[in-house]
Amino acid sequence: MSTYRFDRLLAPRSVALVGASARERSFGGAILRNLRRAGFAGQIWPVNPNHAVVADLPCYPAIDATPEPADLVVVASPAASVPGIVAAAGGFGCGAAVIVTAGLGSEPGSLGYATREAARAHGLRLVGPDCMGLAVPGARLDASLLAEAPPRGDLALISQSRTVAAGIVAWAAARGHGFSAVLSLGQALDVDIADCLDHFASERTTRAILLSLDGVADAPKFMSAARAAARAKPVVVLRTGRSDPSRPENAATHAGMLARPDAVYDAALRRAGLLRVDDLDTLFSAVETLSRQRPFPGKRLAILANGRGVGSLAVDRLADLGGSLADLSPETHALLDETLPATGLAASVSWRNPLDLGADAGGDRYAAALAALLADRASDAVLVINVPTALSDGGEAVAAIAEATGRHRRGSFRAKPVFAVTMGGGADDPLKRAGIPRFATDAEAVEGFMHLVRYREAQDDLMKTPDSLPRDFSPDVTAARRIVAAALAEGRTWLDPQEVTGLLAAYDIPTLPLQVVPDADAAAEAAWPVIAAGGTVALKLVSPDIVHKSDVGGVHLDLTSEAAVREAAAAILARAARDRPEARITGFAVQPMLRRPKARELIAGLADDPVFGPVVVFGRGGTAVEVIDDRALALPPLDLRLAAELIGRTRVARRLKAYRDVAAADEHAVALVLVKLAQAAADLPELRDLDINPLLADEAGVIALDARAAVAPLATAARRDAGSGPSHARFAVRPYPTEWERRTTLRGRPVLIRPVRPEDEGMFAAFFRTASPDDLRLRFFAPVRDFNHAFLARLTQLDYARAIAFVAIDPAVAAEPDGTMMGAVRLHADANHRSGEFAIMIRSDLKGLGLGRALMRLMIDWARVEGITRIDGQVLRENRAMLTLCRALGFAIRTDPDDPDLVRAELDLAAAPV
Incomplete structure (x- = not known):
């Protein structure tokens, strides 16, 4: 239902409170106090059959006994009563309801399920249950359990957790940051994160959105709303539960093991263009930055401090986070030479970034240096640090920073951002009045700077034009679907090696020739032509029950004779019988050995996430792939730009470059494999997991040495769009139609x-x-x-x-x-x-x-x-x-x-x- 009736939810003319009470520690009592304390200008109608008056207000016995249907109904009554109250509110014509009551559940037959169905029957919007409520400071509305009313501002806070919401609001209030709205969604039976993102993306009093996220129920809806919101304004996300070490259920492939839940969430948030932070401290740093500074182009930072040590700490943190230290221009050097000697610095000082003004730097020195750096086109932002010393007046320095920044803004079409690290503050803070973000430490300030850099880079990434795919790339989708359908018809969940080779060939992914044979004699016969030509072969176990062949010694390499092939086959069968006696052995795969000594071993594949569906996995390959854990994930569909960005987020990307006598690998070919895998996920919704490990890459291109693929029937029949074409319901981001x-x-x-x-x-x-x-x-x-x-x-x-x-x-x-x-x-x-x-x-x-x-x-x-x-x-x-x-x-x-x-x-x- 998205933003339907959000006007009655967030800008109500009347509020009915069901479960209103005069008891100080009751939900109904706390919410009533907050409504009145905030100065809500509309009607407040307490509802409770046990009282005629509550807190000097007339109290009504039922929701449909109020003078007229309330725009907003707040429900703080026992769980068993909630479905009936919601049904009565909807039937009476109320617009929206906030349910703070907990313990309703959501499964069929539960109180929560009955509540949702009752609301849907009348188009009543629901927030909650089990939530903190909502507050809209601009409307003087506080229908929440928050300890203090949020101050008015331009940040919208959307939180699934009510305690995290309360913590953020309390922190922000203590530091003078305000909100356009605060919503605690709780169980989110109806209004969810996507609905709120849609609303606040276009809401004119909101400049940035803060999102406390635990999980996503409807991935396509969330991703669509998130991508739209990120194009409109900054969205900062704090995800709770990110340290959950669990792996995806039934993950049998390397790709599946690498696609841990939080890593998939990270890929989804990155794809949407959202700015993710890892903890409350970092979120608060983002709040400080976003509340006082708009995003800007570039990432070159000039640093001004009254000590080289503290400036160097800022440089180190900047390097850790991937920022760039600006090189001051010759013109700026000359300007500093001209203006600063008079302040007491030696004329021989070397003007390097970070700029050290000395422990005795006063306001005049800060003002002159800051003016020079603000005028310098070789930097994109300035960080000013003032630490207390016995040789200077910190208050004087702060005032000078504020004044110099103000002069710059008044005289510039596009003012350069300024960030400050100083002590003090308070109600009469010159930096606050000047709209300069103030931080307690250099690390926090640099993080704040990088928040805006990353947001701007994410916006740029969203707008980049990808390279075109090769015009001769046309996958044989019919052949691929035939392979998958044959396996499903036989009730199999894994494709055999020959089928996997055919699947990769259908998408023009280079592979080694492979023969699947039933026994040792057939393996020796298949190996003979390669051996006779002077080559060697690899022998691999084929079993639908043993996915990782190396776990049971199921791979033997560099076999040079028929006898060696037979001996290897016998050894493989003996080890499998000992370690996995229940496993079905269907034969062996015989492949020629490939000699590419300077090739890099990579992994490329698909994993199936229960929330976001297909996920593309890339990283360093080999048998120890999970131990090395050098991987990056991305949601399909992919183009070549997104694939290149995926490769660049791994450590192995550096090994793809040229070094010593090793030529650079063909990164374009690697990226093209990732795009083709993403396309296969779109064409073959029954394809659930696919590993290419290793995928060899060198200057000659790529080749898949080993691969496996799992399939499963769709849970529901695929919907057909416009009479043709498969449904992409499993995709979180809808692919090209x-x-x-x-x-x-x-x-x-x-x-x-x-x-x-x-x-x-x-x-x-x-x-x-x-x-x-x-x-x-x-x-x-x-x-x-x-x-x-x-x-x-x-x-x-x-x-x-x-x-x-x-x-x-x-x-x-x-x-x-x-x-x-x-x-x-x-x-x-x-x-x-x-x-x-x-x-x-x-x-x-x-x-x-x-x-x-x-x-x-x-x-x-x-x-x-x-x-x-x-x-x-x-x-x-x-x-x-x-x-x-x-x-x-x-x-x-x-x-x-x-x-x-x-x-x-x-x-x-x-x-x-x-």
């Missing part, structure tokens, strides 16, 4: 219509360059000249769970490898996924071809499949051709109430013919 690609002919002209891809940015740029000014004005309602990367990225990088854009391409134009863009249509759904806004643009020389109708019909079909019930868009009144098309498709046309030059075209899909 191949099933919506169409080829058609319009008046004898071939046209390819397909969903837009991120790598289409160049094609869009070329399209806009050749479009006429009138075409652009009809599309954007104003002259547009700057089609920069950020603008184009927003048109081409889509969350397919919320939006679609179809591009029409003329494939017959040989001058362009991908053809020439003819036009495009897009539809963006609202947060509730019930309505969507469209826009369309066709090249003027192609009008009359029927292209607009084809694009609009495909967009309407997509909306129907997605459950969208209403489509609307703005059209210039003079655009008669577009209005004629809209009327022909069943759109209703009405004047835009905000602009007489525009009309709104609206289509009710429930009433429109299919």
Whole structure:
């Protein structure tokens, strides 16, 4: 239901408190005190059948006995009464309810299940149960169990844990940080984290979102909301329970063992562009930074201190966190030489970063040095440190820092950020008045600086255009599906080695030739051609019950004769019979030995996470892969940019570079394998686990030496979109919707219509360059000249769970490898996924071809499949051709109430013919 009725939840005109009490330590009593203490301006109606008056307020016997339906109902009554209260509130017409009562459960037959069903029957929104409640300082609303009312500010706090929420609010209040809203979600029977992210991403009084996260119930919904929120403003996440050492259930592959739950959460948060912190201290550091400083480009830090030692500590922490120390420009050196000698420093001092002003530095010295650093274009931010000494006045230094920063901001179009480490503070703190983040230690200040750096980098990553895949890459999906289906038909959960080789070949992942044979004699016969040619072979056990062959000595290498092959087979069978007598042995795999002495051993694979679904795993390979634990995870789908970033997050990435007499490995080939695995996960929803270990990589490319794959039937029948194509319900991030690609002919002209891809940015740029000014004005309602990367990225990088854009391409134009863009249509759904806004643009020389109708019909079909019930868009009144098309498709046309030059075209899909 997303943000439906959030206005009644967070901006209510009336509040009914069920379970109101005058007892000091009761839930109902505490919430009533908080409501009144906050100065809520609306009506407060206590509800309790046992009282006529509570705290001088008239008390009503039931929720439907109040003067009118309350916008917000707070329930603090015994658990057994909650379902009935919620049903009565919904039937009476109340808008939302906050349930602080605990112990309801959520499984079918529980009180929680009955409560949720009662709310859904009436569209009543629920927060909780087992929550702290909510507070909206700007509305003077505190319907919570918080000890103190949160101060007003621009941070939204969303917490699954009520105690963590209370701790964050108490800490922030003591330091003067305020909130636009505080929500404790508890069990989250209805309103969840994704709903709140959707709301606060567009809520104008919220500048940053703080999220205390334990777990995610609906991964696709969470990821879609998180990605949308991260594009709008900083989202900082603290996940509790991250030290849980448990492994995924039934993990039998190396990839599955490496994909520990918290590592998968980390990959998901990274993919969404959220800023993760590990503890409350770091979260508070992020709060201090985000409450006083907006994100900025760059990561070069200039450090100014009254002592080289403390400056060096800051440099060390900066290096630990991956920041960059700025190199001061020659102009800044000259300016420091000119302004600082008069303050008492020796003229021979060397101006290096960190800049040491000396233990006796006063306000004038700080002001002069800070002004020089703020003017220096070689740095992106300045950290100013002042530690107490007997030779200087700390208060004077703080005032000088605030004044110099203020002068810089008043005279600069884009002011440089300043961070401060000083003692003191208080109500009359000059730094606070100047909006300068203040920290107690250099480490905290550097962490605060890096929070903003990482947020900005995450935003940049979200907007980067990926490289295009090789145009000749076209996986044999039919062959791959045939292999998987055959195994499932036989009731098997593991593919045999020959099938795994065929699966990898279907995705053009290089492998060694392999033969599966039933016994030792057949193994010797298969090995003979290789041995006769001067090579050696590897012999491997094949058993559906023994996944890790090396555990039972099931791999013998460098066998040089038929006799050696037979002896190895006998030894393997004897060891397996001793260590795993219950295991079924189906034969042996024979492979030629490969000599690539300078190749790096990697692991690449897929794991199945119970929350986020398929996960791509990459790292250092070999038999000790879990012990080494050098791995990184990513959620599919992947493009080459994301795959390269995944590789770069491992230690083994450094070994892929050239060193000594070892040439650099082909990292592009490694990245391409990861992209292909992600594509296999999309094409084959029954593919659950896949290991390539080792994957050898060197300057010649990559080759898979050993691989295994597990399959399982889907829990439910795969839904088909638009009559074709598999469902991607197991994906947390919806992949590119191949099933919506169409080829058609319009008046004898071939046209390819397909969903837009991120790598289409160049094609869009070329399209806009050749479009006429009138075409652009009809599309954007104003002259547009700057089609920069950020603008184009927003048109081409889509969350397919919320939006679609179809591009029409003329494939017959040989001058362009991908053809020439003819036009495009897009539809963006609202947060509730019930309505969507469209826009369309066709090249003027192609009008009359029927292209607009084809694009609009495909967009309407997509909306129907997605459950969208209403489509609307703005059209210039003079655009008669577009209005004629809209009327022909069943759109209703009405004047835009905000602009007489525009009309709104609206289509009710429930009433429109299919």
